Amino acid sequence: MKTQILASTAAFALLAGAATADEVRVYNWSDYIDEELLAQFEAETGLKLVYDVFDSNELLETKMLAGGSGYDVVVPTGTFLQRQITAGAFQKLDLEQLPNHGNLWDLIKDVTAGYDPENAYSINYMWGSTGLGVNVGKVKEILGDDAPLNSMELVLNPDNMEKLAACGVHFLDAPSEIIPMALKYLGENPDSHDKDVIAKAEPVLTAVRPHIQKFHSSEYINALANGDICVAVGWSGDILQARDRAAEADNGVEIAYNAFAEGSLMWFDQMAIPVDAPNPEGAHKFLNFILDAKNMAAASNYVYYANGNIASQEHLVEDVIGDPAIYPDEETMSNFYITTPYPAKTQRVVTRLWTKVKSGT
Amino acid sequence: MMRRLFLISVPYLWLLALFLIPFVIVLKIALSDTALSIPPYTPQIDLSAGWEGLRTFFAALDMENFVWLTEDDLYWKAYVSSLKIATISTLLALLVGYPIAYGMAQAPQEWRATLMMLIILPFWTSFLIRVYAWMGILSQEGLLNQLLMGLGLISDPLIILNTNTAVYIGIVYTYLPFMILPIYSALEKLDASLLEAAEDLGCSRFKAFWLVTIPLSKGGIIAGSFLVFIPAIGEFVIPSLLGGSSTLMIGKVLWEEFFSNRDWPVAAAVAVVLLLILIIPIILFQRNEQKQREAE
Numbered sequence: 001m002k003t004q005i006l007a008s009t010a011a012f013a014l015l016a017g018a019a020t021a022d023e024v025r026v027y028n029w030s031d032y033i034d035e036e037l038l039a040q041f042e043a044e045t046g047l048k049l050v051y052d053v054f055d056s057n058e059l060l061e062t063k064m065l066a067g068g069s070g071y072d073v074v075v076p077t078g079t080f081l082q083r084q085i086t087a088g089a090f091q092k093l094d095l096e097q098l099p100n101h102g103n104l105w106d107l108i109k110d111v112t113a114g115y116d117p118e119n120a121y122s123i124n125y126m127w128g129s130t131g132l133g134v135n136v137g138k139v140k141e142i143l144g145d146d147a148p149l150n151s152m153e154l155v156l157n158p159d160n161m162e163k164l165a166a167c168g169v170h171f172l173d174a175p176s177e178i179i180p181m182a183l184k185y186l187g188e189n190p191d192s193h194d195k196d197v198i199a200k201a202e203p204v205l206t207a208v209r210p211h212i213q214k215f216h217s218s219e220y221i222n223a224l225a226n227g228d229i230c231v232a233v234g235w236s237g238d239i240l241q242a243r244d245r246a247a248e249a250d251n252g253v254e255i256a257y258n259a260f261a262e263g264s265l266m267w268f269d270q271m272a273i274p275v276d277a278p279n280p281e282g283a284h285k286f287l288n289f290i291l292d293a294k295n296m297a298a299a300s301n302y303v304y305y306a307n308g309n310i311a312s313q314e315h316l317v318e319d320v321i322g323d324p325a326i327y328p329d330e331e332t333m334s335n336f337y338i339t340t341p342y343p344a345k346t347q348r349v350v351t352r353l354w355t356k357v358k359s360g361t
Numbered sequence: 362m363m364r365r366l367f368l369i370s371v372p373y374l375w376l377l378a379l380f381l382i383p384f385v386i387v388l389k390i391a392l393s394d395t396a397l398s399i400p401p402y403t404p405q406i407d408l409s410a411g412w413e414g415l416r417t418f419f420a421a422l423d424m425e426n427f428v429w430l431t432e433d434d435l436y437w438k439a440y441v442s443s444l445k446i447a448t449i450s451t452l453l454a455l456l457v458g459y460p461i462a463y464g465m466a467q468a469p470q471e472w473r474a475t476l477m478m479l480i481i482l483p484f485w486t487s488f489l490i491r492v493y494a495w496m497g498i499l500s501q502e503g504l505l506n507q508l509l510m511g512l513g514l515i516s517d518p519l520i521i522l523n524t525n526t527a528v529y530i531g532i533v534y535t536y537l538p539f540m541i542l543p544i545y546s547a548l549e550k551l552d553a554s555l556l557e558a559a560e561d562l563g564c565s566r567f568k569a570f571w572l573v574t575i576p577l578s579k580g581g582i583i584a585g586s587f588l589v590f591i592p593a594i595g596e597f598v599i600p601s602l603l604g605g606s607s608t609l610m611i612g613k614v615l616w617e618e619f620f621s622n623r624d625w626p627v628a629a630a631v632a633v634v635l636l637l638i639l640i641i642p643i644i645l646f647q648r649n650e651q652k653q654r655e656a657e
Binding site: 066354360 | 395397398399400401433434435438439606607608609614617619620621622623624
């Protein structure tokens with residue numbers, strides 16, 4: 001958060017200056033790339049790269065809809081991308097400027113076409129699922145060896161949560177992911193846009209709310225790795241990064257990521273070019289750089305997220321391509337679900353419910 | 362005559378450019394509807410259609426968003442809670458600030474400039490960094506808890522960060538100089554012979570303070586209180602960094618409307634109502650200033 005605010009302040013200062021043709025401005029999620037790639041891009045293309053980060057789709061969408069964000073490449077998640085395309089926020093990709101476009105994986109393209117018809121506006125950067133990060137040792141110590149480490153029971157059953165509270169539980173501050181999860185837990189359609197169905201999520205979340213230490217979408221990586229919290233509902237790769245940081249620190253903390261046995265939300269982060277990008281040519285260069293098999297593999301090897309680039313797979317390390325938490329087998333895949341964007345009226349209901357859950361008002 | 366007109370027009374132009382025009386823009390958005398477009402509200406003024414365009418534009422405006430604010434008690438509660446937090450913070454700032462200002466005014470003449478400097482000094486560091494520093498001080502593993510536990514005063518860390526207590530600390534800390542400076546300037550002008558006269562007439566020192574010093578510094582107290590109260594009520598940064606998710610303030614609600622709901626019209630309506638709430642103390646403040654000037 002701190003670096004983020006500093007980064008955005010810096011970005012603002014830069015935006016105040018004139019945009020130049022030899023500069024590309026990228027706005028991506030935090031902890032989402034191997035930073036060496038950024039230096040490599042600058043060296044290869046001679047372009048200056050300004051790289052800022054965010055941790056909420058909502059924030060990105062506000063910037064996109066306000067217009068004049070000054071960014072050349074942004075990375076919204078599929079559902080948000082779909083809505084922003086409708087609002088006219090993006091420009092179509094020029095495939096001639098993307099010779100590496102053929103590296104994309106048809107399997108993923110077919111899914112993302114649901115958000116971006118014919119994939120005309122975006123390329124898939126990475127994809128993953130929303131599930132459970134657990135400090136295996138501590139959770140087992142509290143709940144016993146048969147603790148439901150891969151089930152929503154762990155975080156949505158108040159009995160379990162009450163016991164875990166002292167050890168610390170974080171939830172993503174992302175209503176569009178947590179509410180579908182609560183609906184799935186109830187056996188409802190997680191992608192429901194029906195007000196009455198969505199309302200059913202409220203008592204489920206309110207019941208566990210007193211035991212949730214924080215709703216935040218990036219702090220849990222460090223908190224899990226340091227052993228400050230025991231459980232996080234978070235994004236697959238972020239939790240795997242926490243696992244790795246803990247292993248590197250050798251602090252006796254063992255973190256595991258599990259998709260929900262009940263079914264996890266699968267999401268796709270897409271790179272797109274804003275309609276008013278100051279340097280669309282540079283933006284295409286950046287996308288093409290990312291589409292390069294080796295570069296994409298380097299990014300995935302670093303952040304532990306699967307990507308939509310079939311050619312990159314031969315360069316992936318075994319830790320990534322061979323890990324079913326990252327590249328799930330078909331059976332797990334069939335258990336995933338996806339969501340579609342909420343219309344404005346439903347969005348209001350969702351946000352209101354979220355405020356109510358978080359603040360009790 | 363021309364010169365006079367010119368001089369009078371300057372503050373009005375200032376008001377027009379920096380207050381009235383932005384306010385009309387916000388009001389216009391508050392009367393619009395959300396839309397999935399850039400910018401995310403409708404209608405837009407279509408100047409190419411001439412008068413007809415303007416007419417359809419005005420026809421599409423309505424009070425729907427203001428009605429919405431009355432239908433959900435979230436907004437009402439947030440306004441009340443903001444008023445409460447701002448009022449308590451102002452009183453606390455007064456309690457802390459008055460003795461400091463009094464001490465400064467009593468200090469020998471040659472010290473005063475230095476003391477004044479010390480009050481202003483924190484402004485040299487970014488406000489954001491100072492609030493972050495408080496996070497480091499107040500957190501469970503923070504300086505304050507380590508100090509108290511090191512001294513053996515408490516055995517379990519106090520939970521201050523992410524509560525309303527932290528918000529009060531943050532607001533009082535941030536706006537304290539705005540309380541001290543006007544009170545100091547009122548006390549500095551105080552004629553010491555008045556106090557002597559009061560004591561000659563049989564007042565105890567405390568009574569003289571209560572009957573002479575306090576009434577004569579009233580102007581400073583009022584000015585300082587408004588300078589703390591007005592920004593505190595709409596405060597966003599302090600409650601979002603130091604407060605918890607149960608801290609309800611209108612600045613945060615406005616942020617949510619804008620960023621989470623992408624509902625600029627409702628966000629604008631919240632802002633318009635906030636302004637209307639603030640106009641009352643602002644007018645009172647202006648009146649007080651004017652009275653002071655007339656008295657002098």
